[in-house]
Amino acid sequence: MPRKRQEGTRAPNMTASVYLGKDGRWHGRVTMGVRDDGKPDRRHVSAMTEAEVRRKVRELEKDRDAGRVKRPGRAWTVGDWLTHWVENIAAASVRPKTLAGYRTAVYRHLIPGIGGHRTDRLQPEHIEKLYSRMRAANLSPGTVHQVHRTLRTAMNEAVRRGQVVRNPAEFAKAPRLVEQEIEPFTIEEAQRLLRVARTRRNGVRYELALALGLRQGEALGLRWSDLSPSGDTLTVRRALQRHTWQHGCGGTCGQKRGAECPQRRGGGLVAVETKSRAGRRVIGVPGPLATALARHRTAQDAERERAGDLWQEGGWVFTQPTGRPVDPRRDYEEWRELLRQAKVRPARLHDARHTAATILLVLGVPTRAVMQVMGWSQAAMTTRYQHVPDEVRRGIATQLGGLLWGGQTGAEGDRKDDGGDGPAGVLVPT
DSSP states (O other): OOOOOOTTSOOOTTOOEEEEOTTSOEEEEEEEEEOTTSSEEEEEEEESSHHHHHHHHHHHHHHHHTTOOOOSSOOOBHHHHHHHIIIIIGGGTSOHHHHHHHHIIIIIIIHHHHTTSBGGGOOHHHHHHHHHHHHHTTOOHHHHHHHHHHHHHHHHHHHHTTSOSSOGGGTOOOOOOOOOOOOOOOHHHHHHHHHHHTTSTTTHHHHHHHHHOOOHHHHHTOBGGGBOTTSSEEEEOEEEEEEOOBOSSSSOSOOSSGGGOTTOBSOEEEEEEOSSGGGSEEEEOOHHHHHHHHHHHHHHHHHHHHHGGGOOOOOBSSBOTTSOBOOHHHHHHHHHHHHHHTTOOOOOTTHHHHHHHHHHHHTTOOHHHHHHHHTOSOTTHHHHHOOOOHHHHHHHHHHHHHHHHTTOOHHHHHHHHHTSSSOTTOOOOO
8 A cells, every 4th residue: 555645745756746826726836846046846726627627637647758849938939930040050060052041941931931930839730821921922832842951950950959749830731742753864865965075175074974974063173182092083162152141231231132242242153062071072084075074174284275364263164265164053054955855855954964863873873872972971872863764674574484384485484374274365374
């Protein structure tokens, strides 16, 4: 028989108390832990009935025991938290283009839409109504999903820091996003592109994309110092991106766009770190590609001589006629012209990366080696980038035919089955 606690003694630590107050309401107090100053963190709840208070107490105790304790004090508004997150947390840890996308989602959509809610009272339904309004304004599902991913990332950080107990964006349903059908180039298409690329200025840049799967920024960010003296390996160390110009005047110049500000800053072509730690990698260069790079270097030396004082030396592998790096937008225009000249169907430049990954699949390259070549940190990326081409499908069908039917034609197999114990066309074990 458990003994009762002796009257007048203290209840055990962390025990909640429930009592009827002089105001006629029921109150509950739960110890959730210890504050930063070392004092107990006691949370208070109240209701008109004892049953409702005990329910609230149980919820607090459940969160405490599960480690889901939000910080004491009044919760931030969603707008305040998103502003703090994007300017003080994300800004210090993500690349400028990613940060620009975060800021657009936060300031253009999230704060005007749900910024007035308290973070601990934001519900999935509030978020879903925002998405519905965005779709009613004819915004694309891709834009809605970008906003959804931004909110989910920001609120995940709030959960990690104890600002909220759960992330409501994890439960909100964004509109269905139909992924674009990606069809890598066939071997014949890739060979046609390679032949035409050899005839074009900077054409070896597209040979790199098709053979080694370099991202656009990685290819444009190559310097000659990244190529080994023998030319048989190259090191991916950086990426070249075009950044949006920012106001340098604090917004006092009266210009709407940062590019028009007399004191603009932070824009133009900028060399940044690779997309991930795995993106910094050493890749073997096939012999024909090494030869093409050597020819390209010779052609660039001739251009340097012709440009004279106009040449701006930066050591870039791919340059404008004056030595400056190639703008990504101009690079994409060259890619589309290459497709037209080679009489190959329209495709994204990024599809060349899918093609390179698929070729590695056809060659039977081990997954670990594929990850190193492509600059991936997770093996799951192979399922996104490696596609089963028709050549592989036909090869599988041929192997199945040889294994199950012994290489016989369908008609021969039917005649052979007619004399068996089972119905025609059904394999019967002997």
